[in-house]
Amino acid sequence: MALIVNGIEAPPPADPRVSLLDFLREHLHLTGTKVGCNQGACGACTVIVDGRRVLSCLTLAVQADGASVTTIEGLGTPTALHPLQAAFVEHDGLQCGYCTPGQICSAVAMVEELRRGVPSNVTADVAAQAIAATREELRERMSGNLCRCGAHNGIIAAIEDAFGLETAA
């Protein structure tokens, strides 16, 4: 078995204590994924596993054995930015940038959840099949990614722009 990280196979670590976060950073040297709180409270370590956004700090690397992992390095490169990375630059979706890889991985998977009709805590009718991409919905759905610089307005604007979401204010 192996993890598939950004399309490349990587054998799992021998020590099951290694988190997916440390595996990505220290074993594969993919340092785009950031260590924030390391206890599931900040979202800085968000990566996409089999299409779902998850916290790599609370995932053991061995749990992701056989799964497909996408990190920020798998979304875009300095010469070929993901459209959301370009939109973050355009809309000042960051100041220090530390939470940004987690914000972008989270938002890419969040938009899929929204399109699939997954309800959120601010969805008025949870039985409704289609959910409008209001700004309130985007804020609630991104609440698992903290930004201590307070760049949230730019982050939401970048998400709206990159994914062509028409939101009411």
Added chain:
Amino acid sequence: MTPFTYARADAPDAAVRLGEGGARFLGGGTNLIDLMRERVEAPGALVDVSGLSQAIEETAEGSLLIGAGVRNTALAEHGLVRTRYPLVTRAIVAGASAQIRNMATVGGNLMQRTRCTYFYDVEGSRCNKRSPGEGCDARGGFNRIHAILGASEACVATHPSDLCVALAALDAVVHVEGAGGARTIPFGNFHLLPGETPDRETALEPGELIKAVELPPLPIAAHSRYRKVRDRASYAFALISVAAALRVEGGKVAEVRLALGGVAHRPWRAHAAEAALVGAPASEASFLAAADAELVGAVPLRDNAFKIELARRTIAAVLSDLSEAGA
């Protein structure tokens, strides 16, 4: 973390076999991995059961049988859950963050441990739940988030789950399997009050594994709510939460389900309030009186007396909402 062995099991019997000898079952890991990193827990072996059944099936009797491996997000977005048991969807989406809901399993949700800060503070605090007999530093400490109902001298911790509050209101049934075979546990008997043994949190025997949670058919659940009051609008544990379903006939309460979160060592089914409500006029006065009937035994600690009034008002507000929305 201290060293441990890791094995995967995708079927309950294999998991039970692998778990013999004191292994801990690992679901999404959102609580257990954190507890291991904080050294609150130090199991020598993990059996990863996140690959257990991820099916949500309707039974011939009209129940919904939810596999223990179902992720919180998958349960919240399931069509039958959204229409028949909207309080379940509401409770889930009120909890944690989307990332954590994508990881967390239904079985693991029932096994969550308290977020009492003294329980987590291994080096600095005494905790009877973590080290039986040691004492409780929460009782005389900062206890704003702690219990007002059902606490003991030994422990004033609260149960952290949102989903479990909804499951308590619905009389869910927990399907478990152990070395001695399979059995079912009514949800109301699953989580324990602390008493003298706060380290014992559930009715599971050592080595027993949750394999499914069953939601019985309950027509009034289609008209239900979950409201959570917390310190910030998202991504925070409940100070108080209320799960409720209501049916009104001719201006009187015909049927009601009510459960509270954030108040006790287990999800708190409000039987006294329910008894006070049935047959009473569907009015705010009745709702407040029912809340008082439930909270008459509430005992505040130094910092959490506000929870009693908050619970009272939240119960009345949720029942009023349901009543006005055409129960």
